[in-house]
Amino acid sequence: MDGPVIEVANLTHSFKDTVAVNGISFSVKPGEIFSFLGPNGAGKSTTINVLTTLLALQQGTVRVAGHDVASDPEEVRRAIGIVFQEETLDRDLTVWEILEFHGRLYSMPHAERRNRIDEMIRLVELELKRDVLVKHLSGGMKRRLEIARGLMTRPKVLFLDEPTLGLDPQSRIHVWDYIRQVNREGTTIFLTTHYMDEADSLSDRISIIDHGRIIASGTSYELKNALGQDIIYIETADDVKTTTVLRTFSEVKDIRPAFRGLSVIITTDGTKCLPAILDRLKAEGIEVMSANLKKPTLDDVFVHFTGREIRG
């Protein structure tokens, strides 16, 4: 397939009087890892539910793996895999039975299915839990099992709704590795996450979504560059006065309150700009306690576009 594997145009979805998704458009190329980054209630899961045919399309057009979700939902389902945000495991089946059930649901041939189940159980390191009931697994193990299940059918497009929710740091890194591995083998990945480091490390492209709208899109690099060259964290005796002074610099793009002091986005090389700023503040009689220069991170991008820290 040469065209985009996911094509969304003007998608709007409402629940009664809540507009959960408000006219979003985007496309994902084959083989990409594409991430939706957004605070709680932004509309990420709603978008996934429409793309995976679990919610009926209300407005707009959506094509997944070349098929229209409204007119051809069966073909879409054949092409996709999903890891849901909420637990979707039958607690009274064993690890092996969960995977066997899933493989049969997708009509995987017997031999291939059995091999894949073994492979998946090894991949998520549940060998010792193979015949244990799901209700006796820990939370993180259940999540790993769900991920194994999502990966096992080798779908064309895999939707992962906050896949590493509730995982310990080591397991998260492992899961990132599995995701990269299936992606290398040709599966396009659509990911939602709250974790900046996750989006940053995995994604080819990222869209930031808030209040049902896409407010920024691009590679992680582009998003950070769009923000500015550098960020200065500065802590002074008088933030209000400092803000007024800094606004007179043409290099200063944006000033926001930070944890302590201010975070100042600048459009030029910070190593040159910072001494000039410090000189000016001294001349104005403002005491500077600390100043710190760094490159923008995805967190800064997120705060810049959504106007707040991640709502956890």
Next chain:
Amino acid sequence: MGTEFTTIYWRDMLRFVRFRALLFSSLVQPALWMAFFGIAMTSSFDRFAALYPVPAGAVAVPYLTFMAAGVMALTTLFTSLFGGISLLFDKLWGLLREILASPAPRSHVLFGISLSGMTKSFIQVIIIMLFGLLIGVKFFTGLTILQAAVAVAGILLFVGVFSLGFLFLSSTISLLMESPEGLQAVITLLSLPLFFVSNALYPAESFPPFLQAATAANPLTYLVNGIRYFAIGPDFYALGNHYMYTAGDVVLSFLALVLFALVMFAIALRTFSRAVVS
């Protein structure tokens, strides 16, 4: 035609044998019903039956035998009406999402769940037959082994189609309900009139005309007819009534059940294809 329904069936049966308490009660309950209700009622009903003489040479059937057929039918009714509950639980636990997002056709999901419900009814009906024979129910009298096997197959055929019909109905209700309590309420409301306006435990012949009409619209009546025909015979007396079933009656009863099951399937499929994840 794929085989995805066998997958759904497999999982549902796996859960059935895994929930020990549920398995145990569904196996023991019909036998208990036979034992207590049957034996208690038989002693009083048979006294009345003695008041009605039976023509010479005719078959007079004791109440226990008469009602055993009814207990088989009622057990099938209740088990099937509740059978759709696994769909409700799947919905409430979010498990239905995995299935709905998969390529397995909706019809297979319905069919798989209903087939497992049907299997449970088969098991119960066979237990009632065996237990009944043990406590003196006069089923299959005068039949050769082969004829008895055909009769059992006939009974299972009726039970199967009937239970599928009610399982589809139960699935529809489950898909529309938000809680097991809601399902329970609707089912109780449904099952009582079905139970009473039928010929399962007493003759419907002496009902007033409007109740007789209701009896004719009750699928349970047709199931009971089928079971009695195969288990007791085409011509017998019970509780002072003369029962006669021609082969034509039996075929018509069967077709009525088939029609019922098909209509219920169509309704369930329609409901299911509109189901979305909430």
